[in-house]
Amino acid sequence: MSDQPRSDPIPEGESRDGPLLRRRAGAVLELILDRPEALNxxxxxxxxxxxxxxxxxxxDAxxxxxxxTGAGRAFSVGVDLKELEADPAGLSGRHWxxxxxxxxxxxxxxxxxxxxxxxPAVTGGLELALAADFLIASTEARFADTHALVGITPSWGLxxxxxxxxxxxxxxxxSLTGMFIDAARAEAWGLVNEVHPPEALLPRARELAAAIAETEPVTMGRVRRLIALAAETGLSAGLAAERVVFDAHIPSVTPAAIAERRARVIARGRAQAGRGRSGSGEGGR
Incomplete structure (x- = not known):
């Protein structure tokens, strides 16, 4: 989660860069793999x-x-094998x-x-999905790792x-069979967080992205890095890192900021519950 160079912001609405469609709505951006004729x-x-x-x-700050996501009926079936067949030199032209x-x-x-x-999210396409913070899927999603069938070792972290x-x-x-699993099994195994009907997938993704966009960005970034650290270290080291981050952050928290964010937390809780039950002031810790 490194620093990125600053540049012109991505414009609102849709814009295209060849086979990639970008769709921006405020603080949320959709990156859409748009080669549906080739299953992306x-x-x-x-x-x-x-x-x-x-x-x-x-x-873009x-x-x-x-x-x-992917356009059409696939997320992505991975690296274009037809292109590799036509130009084997393409193997060395990629950033593996x-x-x-x-x-x-x-x-x-x-x-x-x-x-x-x-x-379908297959091999390199599955690796792209796994690079995300989390996955949601439609009932038509399927997942497979065919590296061993194709004869290429994973290089994107799978x-x-x-x-x-x-x-x-x-x-x-x-990975050893190359067999597909469906969305229901992927959810049961913990590969995806949620499964929805196809027509509800993007609306749900946008809803989750909008919820993320409402968080305080600096704190969200700290929490995200700490969660990522949990996969790389033991519990004691992770807890120590959390304490260091907390101690560095807490002096900058003001009562006014807490009051403003508390109101936001209560409003979101009411919206999610679908009823007007007031909060008790809890929910921060």
Missing amino acids: ALNLALEAALRRGIRAAGA GLRAIVL HGPESLAEMIRALPQPVIAAVGG SQILPRLIGQNRARQM
Whole structure:
């Protein structure tokens, strides 16, 4: 979650960069893989456009949340194998790992990323989704890791992230067989957070992104980094890191800021509950 260079903000509404569609509504940006005729396979043109889109998003201080999704009936089926067949040199022309790899760029974004998976997410496409902060899916989503079938070792983090999400045995089942799992099983295994009918997927992703956009951005960033740290360290070290962050942050918290945010917390709670029950002043800690 590194610092990004500042540049011109992404415009409101829709804009296109070749096979990548961008749709901005206020503080929320949708990045849409738009090669539906190829099931959003990642050719060099789409990879380059997505890289530019990620850079622009990371440099836009007005953005608070990002939704990553695919047009048509797939999220993405991964690297375009037809392109590789036609030009084997394309294997060396890609950023398979390091700071310029798509997955690393997504993970480095200062804004949280929601992957909205409406269809197959396969191999490299699954790795893109796993680079997001969390995934939601439609009932038509399916997930598979076919690296071992294709003969290319994972390089965007799948071999490390997938077992952390679903456990060693389930990760072995997916990666050693290449078999698909459906959305219901993905939810049961902890790969996705929620499953919705296809028509409800994007509205739900936008709702979640809007909720993220309402948070206090500096605190949200600190919490996000601490959660990420939990996957990389033991409990004692993680708790120590939390204490350090808290002690550094608490002197800057003012009573006026708490009062203003408390009102926001109560308003959101009422909206989510669908009833006008007033808060008791709790909910901050």
